[in-house]
Every structure is written in structure tokens, then in C-alpha cells.
Amino acid sequence: MRDAHALLDHLTTEILAQKEAGTYKVEHQLEGPQGASVQVDGRSIVMLTSNNYLGLADHPKVRDAARKAIDEWGFGMASVRFICGTQTLHLELERRIAEFFETDDAILYTSCWNANEALFAATLTAEDAVFSDELNHASIIDGIRLCKANRYRYPHDDLDALAEMLEEDESRHRMVVTDGVFSMEGKLAQLDELVATCRQHGALLVVDDSHATGVLGARGRGTAEELGVHGQIDIVTGTLGKAMGGAAGGFVAGPQSVIDTLRQRSRPYLFSNSLPPMIVNASLAAFDLLDESPALVARLRENTRFFRTELESRGFDVPRGVHPVVPVIVGETALAIQMSKELLDEGVYVSGFGYPVVPHGEARLRAQISAAHTREELEQAVAAIERVGQRHGVATP
Template structure:
């Protein structure tokens, strides 16, 4: 069928540049090791920080919910798709995040889109960190608000943006809590101080901090002892929580408003019983099994130090997200392919996900990894790095 030749030309160019990639199919459960093309390899690319995707309590909760409530809900939340378990999950999340209320969306991506597009008009301005996640960027694009982008974690530039936007009805500063490609943590205390100085709102996307930072994994707001001083907390249920979805934790006023105005919430079928029940159980696991987070950080420290001792450049990472910078787009993918050949699955990340010239292989350590697995992975990274000239 004719019509997409212009797209094929672009794909052909990507193939010539060595940046065209195919999807990798995993043939096993998501664990510290996975099976790819019939071969067991060490998994270092998943967001399964605490290993909850296969936690026995979550699996049992999901199975029981299917047996009792069925495979789906059959409706959006505002018509006939709110089950009592949805209410239970949101109350549990609000208590966990130390906020008045919470609301669950279909994904972290749609949460950012739904929140930003709903609460801002052309009378407002959104002030965004330059390296915020794509879901924040797309959420901003859906608004009619003015926009300012400040240099990454540059508080002087943020203050300048606040000074230049005092004529707007509302100003909202939006930042990732943990930046997903670099693994660094936002300077939230300074952001909150500036917001209070200039009467601005603060919105934090804690997708990669939920389950990782703060008491029992409550996120960056709790990590910095800022409970009650951040207006909007967004998180996911599909990374450390191990299941699927996104949520916003805030005031009852904002939650009530989003129930009426949040388009992804209004026009998407609610989470099926298995997902909802597993998410509820995951919050209980966070509260009752803190040793998982302790193991995550022990593994992170060991692996990060190992990479740095070998001579890899890991940037400003402070979290289990540890990028290995190689520069060229094609080289990042070659490195990833070589690692897989030797027994480690760690995906290359290149433009347009990150800037040109800043391509990397991004690794994420989990609580499931054994010390033997991490030592073996470091041996493989050293071997592949030397073969490709990344290590000298």
C-alpha cells in the first residue's frame, strides 16, 4: 500500500546511522534474570526496582481479584467503573503519601497529561526543568498556558523565570523527583523555598522515586521532609510498585476537580480488578517489607562503585538509575548488543530520548539481584567496554 514512503525514508536513514532498533521480546517473568532468544541473561534494564512484579503477595492478590470480580470493570470510573477496591487503593495511596486525597489514572504518562491540561489556562504559566520527562512535556503542550523552561536543576535560572512571570494568575513549577535518564535527584528543598518566596505551586513527578526514596519509598517529598509543602505529587504504579498505572496525591479540592475535568480519567476504562488489587497489596508490601528498599540501595552502591572503578563515566547519578555515557548513538547500541551477546540485557538510550552526543547504556539495579549476578555483570561490562574502546 502506498502512502508511507516518507516514513520509510526516515526509517532507512535510521538504519544507515545505526539507530534503528527492534523490540526485544522477553520470554520469562521479569526478574533479576530473564530469557531472551532462548538464553538466560542478567536483566539491568527494567524499572522493577523491588522485584514486586513477581512478589507472591501481589500475584495472589491479583488471582483472587480475578476470581471474585472478573477480568475487567466494563466502564469508566465516572459511569459504572468505580469498584470499592478503587476507593480503597486511593485512600491507601493518600495515607501513604501524607496527603488529603489521591486519584489513580491509567498510567503515569496520562496522569501528567491529565493534571496539567486540566488545571492551567491562558492566564497561567508553567515553569519546567529542561530535562523533565516526555509526559510532562506533552502535558504542557496540551495546555493553553504560557511556558518557561529553566536550565536543568539550575536554581538561579528558576528564580529568574519566577521573577519574569509574576503577572500570571498562577505559576506552577514542574520537576521530576528523580530524572529518569541521568539518575540524579531534583534539588527539591530549594525549589520549594523559591516557590514559597514567589507564591508559586510545585508539582513533582516521583515516578522513579516512589518505592525508592523516602520512608518506605514515599518519594522525594518525604525524603526531603517536605510533606505538606508540595502541592502536587505524581507517581506511577508500574515501576517500583510493580504493576500498572499512575496517581496524583494532593488536596481533596484538586482531586474533586480532576474527577470532573481530567480527560484521561474521564474517558478511560478503569483498572481491572487484578491490577487494582495487586497495587493495594504492593503498598502494604512497601510498609511491611522495608528490607527490600535496603537491599536495593546496597546493590546500587556496590554496582555503581564497580562501574566507576572500571573507568566508566556515570555522570551525576545518585540513585539505582546509573547511565554509562559513551557519546555516539551508534556506539551506545553496539555496546548494548555486545553486552547482550555476553549475558547482560542493558538497553542503549540515544536521540531522540536524550540529546545527540549524550547516548548511553542505562542500567537499573534492583533488590532482586544477587551479589554474584552483579559481579558477573561488571565482568561483562569490562569485557564489552574494552572490546569497543570505551574502556582503555
């Protein structure tokens, strides 16, 4: 007789092993809103590990828009979009996103995870192929697993290898998919080159620009704007859960035929609830804020430049870049985790990442800068990283 509860024992053993190995993830509780500084254990801590790039997660105009939508449009939709879950607001936000990326149309999902899960299965069949950068986000990997197309993983950022694979493949229709920004590194995909490669080999280019929407480019249009190819990406997926308000929501922006197909066929759209009106309206407010105040993107860039320069001048190993994800390489995984703990004691909330999320020997603190950080907050963070770094002999002045 087999014991159904044996699974529970098995899971408990695995969790215990994770705790012993120090890999069990512990969640610190924020005792107030997300912001440039947050309240943890009754103390104010500089937040260096959220995706609140523009500081809109607690912006008064975004809060007001959410509150107003609850009053005027209600709390929830109690439906999927195609049954009775589409309000005027949803269509307005979709138009806004399409204009933003200069595509024909856009479609909302409740997360970018859902958007990536939707795209490939709805548009590609077993006769087709998808080519994915090996370091793409988990949601792209899972989204591709759900489709029947031939799957190719190209070595990270290796466009020669990609071109060779495209050359050899004989599938009917092809898509190439990449993160716009690889978030462990803050490294940009070479979208200018990718546009050319895809054109040359007759493939559609899909970019998940979750970490760059509202962040990169003079107008915050993303990685493509930063690299001079705005409006030339065939299909863009992205999130409303980072710079653009930070609550939730995702989208696909692209050609009419793709968006129409997704509305008709994509499973997360057909079988999962509509985005609540308060989030839709607050996201519209976030797009307004971005367009009305270019200073937001400029401040984010200046804060990032300041933080990177200060750390570099103190001898830290900070890979070059322009993105507000600022990795500080410390070497071993245990050290990154230990430094992250000590930094919390020092009043700075920054995550430590190690193997297998990043290669062996390249464990790091990953700081994420926001337009909302004041100079004092950034100086406080740099001073704390310097103290903790010196304690462990990390920086080489």
C-alpha cells in the same frame, strides 16, 4: 489527483532511513516473566534495563493479589470511573496513595502518562502559567501542550533562572513542575530548594516521582523523603508501572480541590476506562510489601551502591548518585549501541542511549538496578561490562 497512499510510501521511506541510520528500535522478546534475570532466545540474561526496582513485577504476593481480584472482583470494569467503573478497591488504593504522600486525596489513572495529560488542562486556564524543567518527561511536555496556560521552560535544574522567570511573570495562578528523578541520569531534582522557591514566589510545586516512588527515601516515599521534604510537595504524580508492581496505572496525589477538580473535569478520567481490579489489588499488595519490608528499599540501595562502586573501581565514568539508574558514559552513540549489543551476547541486557536523548558525546549504557538482583547477577553484569568496555578501550583504570 492526489494519492492517499503516498503517505504510506513516505512512511516506508522514513522507516528504511531509520534502519539504515541504525536508529530503528528493535524489541527483544522475553520468553517469560520480567525479573532480575529474564529468558531471551532460550538463554537466561541479567536484566539491567527494566524499572522493576523492587522486584515486585513477578512477586508471588503481587501475583496472588491479582489472581484473587480476578476471582472476587472480575476481570474488567467495562466503564469509565464516573459511570459505573468505581469499585471499593479503587477508593482503597486512592486513600492508600494519599496517605503515602501525606496529601488530602489521590486519583487513579490508567497510566502516569494519563495523569500528566490530565492535570494541567483541568486545573489551569489562559490566565495562569506553568514552569517546566526543560528535561522533564515527555508526558509532562505533552500534558502542558494540552493546557492553555502561559508556558515557561526553565533551563535544567537552574533554580536561579526559575526564580527570575517567576519574578517577572504576572499570571494569576502558577505551577512549577519537575521530574523527581531525571531518568537518563538518575539525577534528583533539588526538591528542598524547589519547595522554598515555590513558597517564596507563590507557585504550587508539582513533582512527577515515577522513578522514585518505592525507590528513594528510607521508607521508599520518594525523592521528597530522600531530600527531607516529604509531605511538603503540593501535587505528586506517579506511576504504578515501575517499582510498585510494574503493571500499569498512574495517579495524582494532592489537595482536595485539585483531586475533586480532576474527577470532575480531567479528560483521561472522564473518557477512558477504569484501571482493572486485578491491577488495583496487586498495587495495594505492592504498597503492603513496601511498608512491611523496609529491607526491600535497603537491599535496592545496597545493590546500587555495590554496582556503582564496582564499576567506578574498574575506571568507568559513572556520574555520582544514589539512584538505581546507573549511567555508564561511553562517549559516542554508535559505541553505546554496539556495547549494548555485545553485552546481550555476554548475557546482560542493558540499553545504550545516545544523541538526541542525551547530549552529544555523552552516550551511555544505562543500567537499572533492582532489589531482586543477587550479588552473583550483579557480579556477572560487572564482569561482562568490564570485558566489553576493555574491548573498546572505554574504562580508564
